Amino acid sequence: MAISFGFYTDAALTTPLSASLLFVQDVDAPEAQDKVIYFGSPAVGKIVKAASNPGVDPIVVSVTDAASGSGSPATDVKLALSAGGLSSALGGAPLSLDVSVLSGTAGAKAIHIRVLDSTGVMANNTDLSLTTGTLAEFAV
Amino acid sequence: MPAFDSSFDSSFDSGPVTNTGVASAPLSIVVAQIGSASAGILISVADFYEPAPARLSVSVVSPLVFQTSGGHLRWLATVVVGNTDVSTRLTGAISISAAEDSARVATLSLIPLSNGELDAFESQPVTIDVTLFRPGQSATYRRFTGVVETVEFLAGERVATLSCRDGYQERPKACGSAEEVETLLGGLAVPNQKLVPWDVSEPDPQAYFYSLLDTVPGCCAIDGNGLWKAIPWTIGAPVSSFLEGDVFENSLSVQRASRASLPSSISATLNHRFYRLHAVEVDLTWQMYELNQLLIRGVTRPTVSLAIEALNSLAGWYVKGTPTFVHPEPGATPVLVNGTMTMYQISIDAAKTVFNSMDATLYRRWYQECEVRYSVTIDMGGELGRDDSISATIQSTFDAGAWETAPTAAASSGIYTANAPDTEVVVTGYEGLPAPHPPANGAIDHFSDISSDDIQSATKHMVALAVRKAASGRRGQRVSFSRVIDPRFEIGSVLSVSAYGVMAVGQVSEFEDTLDHDSGDAVTRFVLSCPNGDGSTTGSTSTAVIPPPEVNHYLLPPTLTSFFGADVDTEIPENEDDLVGYLTNTLQTADNYSPTAPVFQEQFRIVMPEIPADWRDPQTIDSTITADVSIAGTGVSITF
Numbered sequence: 001m002a003i004s005f006g007f008y009t010d011a012a013l014t015t016p017l018s019a020s021l022l023f024v025q026d027v028d029a030p031e032a033q034d035k036v037i038y039f040g041s042p043a044v045g046k047i048v049k050a051a052s053n054p055g056v057d058p059i060v061v062s063v064t065d066a067a068s069g070s071g072s073p074a075t076d077v078k079l080a081l082s083a084g085g086l087s088s089a090l091g092g093a094p095l096s097l098d099v100s101v102l103s104g105t106a107g108a109k110a111i112h113i114r115v116l117d118s119t120g121v122m123a124n125n126t127d128l129s130l131t132t133g134t135l136a137e138f139a140v
Numbered sequence: 141m142p143a144f145d146s147s148f149d150s151s152f153d154s155g156p157v158t159n160t161g162v163a164s165a166p167l168s169i170v171v172a173q174i175g176s177a178s179a180g181i182l183i184s185v186a187d188f189y190e191p192a193p194a195r196l197s198v199s200v201v202s203p204l205v206f207q208t209s210g211g212h213l214r215w216l217a218t219v220v221v222g223n224t225d226v227s228t229r230l231t232g233a234i235s236i237s238a239a240e241d242s243a244r245v246a247t248l249s250l251i252p253l254s255n256g257e258l259d260a261f262e263s264q265p266v267t268i269d270v271t272l273f274r275p276g277q278s279a280t281y282r283r284f285t286g287v288v289e290t291v292e293f294l295a296g297e298r299v300a301t302l303s304c305r306d307g308y309q310e311r312p313k314a315c316g317s318a319e320e321v322e323t324l325l326g327g328l329a330v331p332n333q334k335l336v337p338w339d340v341s342e343p344d345p346q347a348y349f350y351s352l353l354d355t356v357p358g359c360c361a362i363d364g365n366g367l368w369k370a371i372p373w374t375i376g377a378p379v380s381s382f383l384e385g386d387v388f389e390n391s392l393s394v395q396r397a398s399r400a401s402l403p404s405s406i407s408a409t410l411n412h413r414f415y416r417l418h419a420v421e422v423d424l425t426w427q428m429y430e431l432n433q434l435l436i437r438g439v440t441r442p443t444v445s446l447a448i449e450a451l452n453s454l455a456g457w458y459v460k461g462t463p464t465f466v467h468p469e470p471g472a473t474p475v476l477v478n479g480t481m482t483m484y485q486i487s488i489d490a491a492k493t494v495f496n497s498m499d500a501t502l503y504r505r506w507y508q509e510c511e512v513r514y515s516v517t518i519d520m521g522g523e524l525g526r527d528d529s530i531s532a533t534i535q536s537t538f539d540a541g542a543w544e545t546a547p548t549a550a551a552s553s554g555i556y557t558a559n560a561p562d563t564e565v566v567v568t569g570y571e572g573l574p575a576p577h578p579p580a581n582g583a584i585d586h587f588s589d590i591s592s593d594d595i596q597s598a599t600k601h602m603v604a605l606a607v608r609k610a611a612s613g614r615r616g617q618r619v620s621f622s623r624v625i626d627p628r629f630e631i632g633s634v635l636s637v638s639a640y641g642v643m644a645v646g647q648v649s650e651f652e653d654t655l656d657h658d659s660g661d662a663v664t665r666f667v668l669s670c671p672n673g674d675g676s677t678t679g680s681t682s683t684a685v686i687p688p689p690e691v692n693h694y695l696l697p698p699t700l701t702s703f704f705g706a707d708v709d710t711e712i713p714e715n716e717d718d719l720v721g722y723l724t725n726t727l728q729t730a731d732n733y734s735p736t737a738p739v740f741q742e743q744f745r746i747v748m749p750e751i752p753a754d755w756r757d758p759q760t761i762d763s764t765i766t767a768d769v770s771i772a773g774t775g776v777s778i779t780f
Contacts, residue, residue, distance in 0.1 A: 007194040009285075009366045011323060012314040015307050019220065019267040020195035022282035022365055024628075027200050035367060037194060042314075051188050064193065072198040105316055117200050124271065124280040125200070129193035136186040 004041035004103060005048045005137060007130065012105055013042040020126060025117035032116040034086060039132075040101060040108030049100045051134040058096040061111060064131045071119075071127035078114040079130075086114045102140070201279030205272045206626060208386045214273040215625060215662045217655050218280075219248060221288065221302070222264040224257075226250050231299055233656040236268060236284050238631055240359035240371075240649045243308035246284045249301045252293070258300055261291045266304045270627045270655065270662075281627035283653060285366030306362040312349035321349050326370025330355040330604040332597050334534045334590065355604035357611060357678040359649075361631040371632035373611055373678035375647050375671075375772040378636035380629070387621040387639055388663070394642055394776055397616030397671075402522030406613075407529045408606035408765075409515040410599050410684070414536035415507040417543065417586050418755055419578035420693040421460065422503075422748065426700040426721055428496040431484055432475045438727025439704055441494045442744050450744040456504050457748055458573075463500035467491050498700075505578065506751065507540035509758040510585065514599050514684045516765035518610045521672070530605050534598055538588040543574055583691035583755075592686055599684040603767050607680045611771045614671035619644045619776055625653060625662035635668055644776040646670035673773025682767035695749040705740035707732045717747045 007017040023033045039061065041048070050057040063074040075091035089095075097109045111130070119125075205213070217234055218227045232249035246268055252258040268284035286306035293300045315321045318338035322331055329352040336351045353360070358372040426447075433439055444465055451459050470491040472483040486494075520528075578584045587595075621637060629635060629648055636645040646668030654663045700721040704710060707726040713719055723740040726733050 006191040010307075010311055010314075010368050012311055012316075012320060014310050014314040015366060016192075016265075017194050017366075018192075018265045019282075019285055019366070020197040022197040022199055022269070022280070024279075024281060025198060025200045027202050030200075035365065037367075039191075054186070072196075076198065077196065105314075105320055113196070115196070115198055117198060119200060122200050122202050122278050124278075125198045126195065128196040128198065130196065131193045132191055134188055134190050136188050138186045 004043035004046055005039070005101065005135065006041070007111075008038045008040060008042075008108070011038055011108060011110065013038060013040050013108055021113070023113075023115035025115065027117075027120060027122045030117040030120075032086075032114050034083065034112060034114045036083075037111050037113065038108045039097060039111055040105070041103035042105075043103045045140045046103035046137055047100050047140050048103075048135045048137045051136045054136050054138075055099055058099050059101060059132060059135065060094045060096050061130050061132055062094040063092050064129050065127055066129065067127035071123070071125035072115075073118065074128060076115055076118050077128060078116075080112045080114075081110065083112050086112055089114070091116075197280075197282075199280040201281075202274075202277035203279075205274045205277040205279045206624075206628065207274075208624065211274060213624060213662070215655065216271040216273070217248075217657075218267075218269040218271065219250070220267045221261060229253075231657055232301075233654055233658070233661075234268065235655075236653040238361060238651055240361060240631055241353065242361070244284060244286065244306045244362055244364075246286065246304040247301060248304070249299050251298060252300045258291065258293060261288050261300065261302055264288045266302070270625060270653070272625065272627075272662075279628075282364040283627050284364055285362075306366060308360075308362055309346075311362075311368055312346045315345040315349070316343070318348065321345050321352065324349065324368060324370070325352055325356055325360065326358075326372075328356045328358050328370055328372060329353070330597075330601045332594075332601040334594055334598055335532050335601055354608060355601055357604070357607055357680075359631070363630050364627070369630075369632070373615070373647065373669075373772050374676060375634055375645060375673065375774070376676045378634045378645050380633075381636040382621070382623065382639065383637075384639040387623045387637065391620075391622035391665070392637065392640055392642060393620050394644075394778060395616075395618045395620070397522075397613060399522070401613035401616045403520050403526045403528040403613075404522050405517050405519050405527050406606050406610050407515055407517040407527060408602040409513055409529065409531040410595075410602045410765075411511055411513050411531060411533040412536070412587075412590070412595060412598075413509070413511045413533060414588070414590070415538055415540040415586050416510045416583050416689055416691075416759070417505065417507055417540070417576060417578045418583040418691065418693065418751075419503060419505045419580055420695055420751070421501055421580045422457075422695050422697045424498070424500045424502060424697060424700060424746065426498045429702045429722075431473065432477050433704070434484065435475060435477045435482060436730065437704055437707065437732050438730045439724045440742070442722040442724075443493050444495055445493070446744045447495070447498055450746050451500060451502070454502065454746060454748055456506070457502045458504070460501040460503050463498055465495040466497040468494060468496050502748065503580070504748075504751070505544060505573070506756065507544050508583075508756060510761060511759070512687060512761045512763050514595070514602075514763050514765050516599075516603055516606065516682065516767045518606050518767075518769050520610055520613060522613075528609070530602070530609065532598075532602060534590060534594070536586065536588040536590045538586055581693040583689045583693075585689045595686060596684055599765050600680075600682050603680050603682040603765060603769070607678065607769055607771070610769070611671065611673075611678050614673065614771055614773065615649065615669035617670050617672065617776060618649070618667050619646055619670050620650075620665060620667040622663050622665040624664070625655065626664045626666075627653065629666070635666065637668070641779040642776065643779075644668060644670040645774050646776075647772075669773075670776045671771055671773035672775040673771040675770040676772050677770055678772045680767055680769045682765050684765050685763050687761055687763050691755065693755070695751075698747055698749070700746065703740060704732075706734060706737050708734045708737065710734065710737040712738060720745050720747050 065074040078089040079095035080086045234248045236246045238244040271280040470488040649669040650667035702722040705725040
């Protein structure tokens with residue numbers, strides 16, 4: 001079976017998020033910047049579950065820091081399933097989507113991302129990413 | 141690991157059953173048992189993989205890099221095509237253009253490494269970042285995310301020019317439902333399934349998108365990160381202000397709104413067509429003439445069947461319930477004839493066929509085509525005498541013809557004179573007629589499949605169309621200027637400029653970045669829409685006034701009497717329609733007989749009043765839409 005689930009820039013799942021998602025922060029007076037991406041699949045008749053325990057464990061989106069101790073820390077990133085949820089989200093905390101995600105636009109999950117720089121250092125930091133871990137994709 | 145059959149417990153163990161690589165790594169397959177062993181084993185096969193991560197970049201910038209104080213500014217364009225950073229092979233100019241409700245386009249030139257790379261460029265994803273440097277300061281912005289559309293290779297120069305575009309047109313096309321399209325428009329649209337329906341059988345999301353876009357007091361665009369934005373036309377406090385030193389000399393220009401886009405006013409009209417259903421009742425009464433006329437003139441008396449025939453022959457009129465006939469008492473009745481008392485005899489059977497008086501209520505129902513025009517006018521302040529208008533029509537679906545002419549289930553009884561069998565019809569007065577039932581001598585406006593909420597929603601849609609049209613026209617007033625490359629601002633950003641006698645606050649509706657590797661120029665040209673508005677937001681609220689049917693019918697009933705023809709006293713009314721009631725003739729042998737007087741066709745004649753034209757002919761009713769409209773903007777002032 002072809003791999004189909006991933007991150008997309010739009011709710012209609014037309015454009016995969018292939019480039020990095022850039023957040024701009026003022027070094028002297030940073031303000032939180034929010035963006036929304038979508039996790040899903042445009043394929044027909046697919047469902048994805050966490051490989052650790054399909055249908056039981058939730059699919060989790062985690063903030064991964066490839067260069068811990070340098071660049072931007074993971075705690076600068078908050079994740080939520082809604083814009084309102086960002087206020088109460090913990091910096092760096094993973095986000096549980098669901099125990100399964102169906103393909104198609106109706107099944108796509110919106111992931112709200114908030115970035116607020118804490119370093120106070122001018123730079124273009126590319127060490128952060130959102131990962132899901134291993135998933136198991138089934139036909140419905 | 142445990143298996144479906146314990147004898148196979150160790151058979152499938154080959155280490156952890158996971159694949160933590162990317163999609164290109166070997167996959168393992170898990171055989172999972174579904175259902176009970178006694179029912180057999182179903183196999184579900186899964187692919188294990190980890191989706192490509194969503195990479196985040198955090199650009200911590202110094203806003204000082206955008207100051208136009210003395211010094212120098214260095215810039216660097218970082219272009220990634222597919223997974224390859226081609227920044228070191230860029231040549232010529234990079235151009236990035238964006239506008240409201242349009243795709244963002246970019247062109248760039250680079251030196252391809254091989255024929256294979258050249259052929260592989262098309263449809264590759266592209267990102268363009270701009271990094272600016274001043275001593276001690278830097279800033280990186282993403283200015284374009286899209287795909288390569290076309291590639292042109294200049295063989296003599298060995299340079300490939302890539303034309304790139306974001307996916308603006310593709311997004312609406314990919315929508316599979318009306319809700320998805322409306323979500324793209326950020327909830328700013330005013331959908332209405334009566335005026336702009338979503339066709340479930342043959343969906344056309346692109347057409348639906350553009351129809352709804354016409355109601356949006358804002359625009360749509362894809363930003364530099366490739367994220368779709370629905371941007372309201374809101375002009376509040378500017379996020380940045382530019383003075384003369386911040387813009388290139390001779391670059392600032394003011395363009396007034398074109399004459400064509402600025403009429404005197406814009407009116408929006410919603411026409412609602414429906415049927416007004418009328419009902420009228422008329423009471424008929426007839427009283428027998430003096431009994432002695434039967435003997436003096438030898439005239440006959442009307443029969444019940446004659447009266448019933450007359451009642452049932454009235455086109456468009458129905459008897460409500462059954463008419464009431466008062467029959468004469470059978471036997472002998474003394475009658476005074478010329479001073480002599482004479483007995484008038486009538487048998488039992490004959491008495492049942494004639495009547496002394498009749499009371500009947502006739503009713504009629506009819507439909508009238510009506511159209512209510514809900515309208516609102518938005519003043520544009522443009523050229524006098526030239527108005528613009530938009531209109532749409534919704535129609536209530538109803539078979540008015542069938543409603544008007546449907547036969548009754550139990551018409552007036554003309555069959556039995558006595559001992560009529562019981563029927564199961566519940567006597568309501570309008571037996572067997574289909575609903576709805578207008579009030580007697582009144583009318584109802586039957587909207588059928590269109591509710592009052594539908595009308596309110598449709599008028600909001602029309603007002604939104606007019607508001608966007610008006611706002612678009614006024615936003616034709618623009619201020620444009622160029623300055624050093626400034627990737628901070630996107631479509632929708634509110635900026636102000638005060639330079640060369642021009643003061644304006646507007647919303648970025650277009651911009652163009654140019655980064656020239658040959659000359660070193662790095663320029664952004666901004667176009668600000670600066671409408672003459674009346675607030676900081678663009679939008680409307682509206683309410684339609686649905687007029688009630690003010691109908692009160694009163695039709696004068698005909699006066700039913702009796703007329704004797706062939707008589708010396710025969711009188712014909714001036715208006716022949718007044719010759720109603722029982723028409724009979726004096727016997728030839730009677731003293732009053734006149735051979736020259738008019739002779740009637742014996743009948744029970746009824747002429748019902750006409751329905752006035754006002755309640756019959758198609759009618760147009762004007763009603764108002766109460767609307768509050770605001771267009772964001774403070775205009776442009778120029779000082780000479």
